[in-house]
Amino acid sequence: MPDNSKTKLFDRIALIGIGLIGSSVARVIKRDKLVDHIAVTARSEKSLETAVRLGIADSITLEAAEAVKDADIVMICSPIGTYKEVMEKIAHVLRPGTILTDVGSVKSAVVRDLNFNLPEGVHLVPAHPVAGTEHSGPEAGFSELFEGRWCVITPSAATKQSAIDKVASFWRAAGSNVEFMDPDHHDQVMAMTSHLPHLIAYTIVGTAMDLEESLMDEVIKYSAGGFRDFTRIAASDPTMWRDVLLNNKNAVLEVLQRFNEDLTALQRAIRWDEGGTLLDLFAKTRAIRRGVIEARQEKLYD
């Protein structure tokens, strides 16, 4: 059940990064008055100006440390490849009692980077809202992005419960269903459900782009036959996905290896006309669709 209380949760939030996710978070906050003051920092002046124009930033600065100062919650919404650098910039102004959270799609490596010179008394509550679109930037955000979606929180055993509860309350207010998971387990699940599918989609679209130009035009023209779904996934933010794949390397390489073996077996079946092998797999995979539809309904009508 979504938390509909929508009471104020924090006095001041620092959003580090104001892309699709960061700006959607800011929109939720403004809509439900969850935080009094949103301090936004980003590397691009243009993004900050856009945030002001959209009415989703109460103060802006190019200096991360300045945004973080006096915040009771800091949420990192920049690509995970920037986390180490972010910590170098903000660690010295994080005060005991502050909640430090993020929205990254990988959790093990992220926990490691966020723990890097983390001051005593700062509550680290890593989170991953499993939501997004193929668009990016502050104007791509919208306040409904997290509704009915999962948010996975991966605290350590030592994390203070009240800090975990507050982060969970935020995501429930945004309309998400909150789950808790071990960071390694999270990364394994996401390698299969999200990271491998993205890698495959990028690859297949890249393969198509290397075709001679005349064929390429037709590939676009007839993309509704299946290819189109891949182009949507392969239009996702390049920097974000580079960082995700490099920071979840072991889990991604593991499922990729399995995928490769399975694909090679099918390639062989096609070459040697082993129709039975193909039919067995295709009949099996059809069954999983029902599970996905049921799981989705559960989400929609929970």
Place this chain on the structure above:
Amino acid sequence: MPDNSKTKLFDRIALIGIGLIGSSVARVIKRDKLVDHIAVTARSEKSLETAVRLGIADSITLEAAEAVKDADIVMICSPIGTYKEVMEKIAHVLRPGTILTDVGSVKSAVVRDLNFNLPEGVHLVPAHPVAGTEHSGPEAGFSELFEGRWCVITPSAATKQSAIDKVASFWRAAGSNVEFMDPDHHDQVMAMTSHLPHLIAYTIVGTAMDLEESLMDEVIKYSAGGFRDFTRIAASDPTMWRDVLLNNKNAVLEVLQRFNEDLTALQRAIRWDEGGTLLDLFAKTRAIRRGVIEARQEKLYD
């Protein structure tokens, strides 16, 4: 521009197979009164009874030859793996002047099978409506299935123009945009836009299904991260897709080989932290999305 004339095109059509495509064709015919009599044949008595109940068959029979007798157009809507057998059953009742067409997703091998003992004077006009859903069977069909979609017709140089025109008129009446292509070229384009994406989707869903059960439940639960799009494609009709892959073997193996090389290069880039390689590809593939969206708009507003 869609052809809105919707005048009667044929006296009697024989539909061989009444699944998703065949039953959608029958619905279009009934809606627009394009043919006086629909004779339906299929291998399953249940499908035939369903067709009668749905009001999309004027006569039914388990004997293909009986359905085809006296038809001025015969449309094969069964999996392409059945074509040879179908021709053995119907060739002796096909009379000169009859149009023989189909809806198969592969064209080169199909032309070969349909030419097998094709009587003199029968006009072979192979066609491929690039449309479908992940559902199958006579109840899955709907008359709007072909609207705004492409239908590729692959006649030979010797085919009578009036026969080609009549088949094209049928598909335009169904709302499709008709294109003409060489069968081999059609198969190359579809290998990339449709056959490889389906093979990859089946493979990745199969890989996920081999995970330990506890992880599998979570893969379904968190499928919105990308995996869900693949499960929809991998829920497509197993028999149809086995036949497609085996009958377009050369073109499929060719693009699959290219895909494999590209994926191996990315795997290596992930292993050796070559972020630049990933970023270059991901930025490049993003651009193609615009092409797909533009092509689709063109289709919608043509």
